[in-house]
Structures are given as structure tokens and as C-alpha cells.
Amino acid sequence: MNNDYQLPENLVSILNEKKSKSPEKFTELVREGGYVPPHIDLLIDAISALSMGKNILLKGPTGAGKTKFAETLSYLFQQPMFSVNCSVDLDAESLLGFKTLTYEEEKQMIDFIPGPVINAMKHGTFLYIDEVNMAKPETLPLINGVLDYRRTITNPFTNEIVTAKDSFNVIAAINEGYIGTVPLNEALKNRFVVIEVPYIEGELLKNLIQSNTKLKDETTIDLFVKLSGDLIEAVYQGKLSEDAASIRALLDACDLSNLIPPRRAIQRSIVDKLDEDREREFIKNLAETLFS
Structure with a gap:
């Protein structure tokens, strides 16, 4: 050894x-x-x-x-x-x-x-x-x-x-x-x-989005940080599977939102990867609320 x-x-x-x-x-x-x-x-x-x-x-x-x-x-x-x-x-x-x-x-x-x-x-x-x-x-x-x-x-x-x-x-x-x-x-x-490696949240996640994606609009970044926090909380409450709160998927959504609306970016990067209709609807509703 x-x-x-x-x-x-x-x-x-x-x-x-x-x-x-x-x-x-x-x-x-x-x-x-x-x-x-x-x-x-x-x-x-x-x-x-x-x-x-x-x-x-x-x-x-x-x-x-x-x-x-x-x-x-x-x-x-x-x-x-x-x-x-x-x-x-x-x-x-x-x-x-x-x-x-x-x-x-x-x-x-x-x-x-x-x-x-x-x-x-x-x-x-x-x-x-x-x-x-x-x-x-x-x-x-x-x-x-x-x-x-x-x-x-x-x-x-x-x-x-x-x-x-x-x-x-x-x-x-x-x-x-x-x-x-x-x-x-x-x-x-x-x-x-x-x-144990937990999810990245809050200010650390904001820094990660700023340094690892093309998204630069601070208001939109803050909304994605809020979305991530809500998804993670839903995972802890048993409402969503862990896949739904993937930070990797969230970063993809941030990148896509430079070219397409954030709600569609979330649809392609997060929602469409999930199998259960209940989970898909939950995230779509959350995205509509945040990115109205």
C-alpha cells in the first residue's frame, strides 16, 4: 500500500x-x-x-x-x-x-x-x-x-x-x-x-453556468438556478427521479437557451429524457411558471 x-x-x-x-x-x-x-x-x-x-x-x-x-x-x-x-x-x-x-x-x-x-x-x-x-x-x-x-x-x-x-x-x-x-x-x-457527492446548488451552480455554458444573461441564469433548486427539492421529496435534477442536463438547457426559448431548451434537455408522464408534466409546469 x-x-x-x-x-x-x-x-x-x-x-x-x-x-x-x-x-x-x-x-x-x-x-x-x-x-x-x-x-x-x-x-x-x-x-x-x-x-x-x-x-x-x-x-x-x-x-x-x-x-x-x-x-x-x-x-x-x-x-x-x-x-x-x-x-x-x-x-x-x-x-x-x-x-x-x-x-x-x-x-x-x-x-x-x-x-x-x-x-x-x-x-x-x-x-x-x-x-x-x-x-x-x-x-x-x-x-x-x-x-x-x-x-x-x-x-x-x-x-x-x-x-x-x-x-x-x-x-x-x-x-x-x-x-x-x-x-x-x-x-x-x-x-x-x-x-458522498451532492448536487451543486446556489451560487456555486451560478458560477458553473457562467463558466461552462454560453448563457450570459444574469436574469436567465438566476431562473435556471431557481429551476435547479426546485427540481432538487422535488427529488428529495420523492416527486421526481434523480435524472430530472441532473446538473449535466441543466447545463445543456442553459446552452440551448441561447438560441431557442428557455422552455423549449428545458423540454429538449430535461423533460424529453424522462419516461413518466407525471414527472414530465411537473417539470413543464415548473418551467412555464419560471419562464413565463
Whole structure:
């Protein structure tokens, strides 16, 4: 287990300043990475866990920014990141790599093309496993040894024993309760430190819209922030599914509203993605009220 990860000097100094003074400089650096969390302690805790060689599991609703969170951590640590996108079709080749025919001086040979897990281990970089609970339960145990103190795997395609470099780290993300997902088994879950990632709201969301969309009209931005807050509240009350309050979908609606009316932008980006008529009508009524 890696216990002496060397953080970049600028990150060390800003972390120390955060502890002793104020979070302004830290927030500024984080914003350069693309994700500013609702509570800066989320990022401090994630950085602390990764710096001790622990795996972290980002847990939260769809569109809350988990992937952007992982990319920001990669940026802060100055570490490249290999990614795995989980699905029911995920298999050993998708994780570890595959064999293929190649030619060397007109001689046919079998070569192994490493996958994201092997690449991240050998290069000592971050490995990001997205929607980890979409994978079949029998697939992920293949990398249990990668995720615990051993940091080792025997490549079934080459019989090579691969041990990760010290700077190797694993970040995974999970959306719970969605169609196609399965509960993580305890053996896998126990290999992670869990970081809850809530929705971005209020002033942070306003800043995100201003910096990540083409929408510049402040009045319209404020209305979209209000819309998002109402959608999130409806999710908490059980009136809407989490998909309806996706921040990613909201940003799409903000972009579209530069060229088409906001209500139509909301229709295309949010409403038409939902299956239940009750939810669709709820959001349409909310949009009509706000953007009348």
C-alpha cells in the first residue's frame, strides 16, 4: 500500500494555507481543474485519502459532477487518468487488455494490447472506474487484488504478474438505484473510502453556468438556478427521479437557451429524457411558471 504519496508542491502549500487561513486560494486552484464541490471538505477528504494510497468511491446522483470531480483530482495531483466505463458487457478484456495478431518483419506474431487497468498500474497513474455498479457481479472481483494492499494482478492473458507503481490510485463512481445497476458486494465496497457527492446548488451552480455554458444573461441564469433548486427539492421529496435534477442536463438547457426559448431548451434537455408522464408534466409546469 502506498503511504508516502508525494503531492505536488503547489497543492501541499495551498492545503497548508487552507488549514491555517482561508479556502480562497484552494478554491481558485480547484476551479482551474473544473469542479468546485458544494463543501470544500469533500475535496480535502478525497485528496487526503488518495495521498495515503486509498481508493475512493464517489457516490451520488447522476449529473452531480462525479466524473468532473475525478478529473479535477487528476488535475490537482498532476496525474494522467485511464478510464473504465462499466456496463453489463464489461469483461476481462475491457479491463485488462486483449491479444491481437501483429507482424514483425513479415513474421506473424501474437501481441498483447494492455487495457486501462494494466496501463494505469504500469504507468503509476489514476484509474477511474465509472458506474462501477453497472458491471456484472462476477467481473469486478477480477481486480480485487489491485484494489487492496497487494496492488497486484496476474494477467490471465499473459500470466505476467503486474504490480502497480507507488503512484497508482483508483477512483470509482456509483449511481445507486438505477435500472441495470446491482448492489456492490461487501468485499468490493470495503476496498474504498466513500465520498458522498451532492448536487451543486446556489451560487456555486451560478458560477458553473457562467463558466461552462454560453448563457450570459444574469436574469436567465438566476431562473435556471431557481429551476435547479426546485427540481432538487422535488427529488428529495420523492416527486421526481434523480435524472430530472441532473446538473449535466441543466447545463445543456442553459446552452440551448441561447438560441431557442428557455422552455423549449428545458423540454429538449430535461423533460424529453424522462419516461413518466407525471414527472414530465411537473417539470413543464415548473418551467412555464419560471419562464413565463
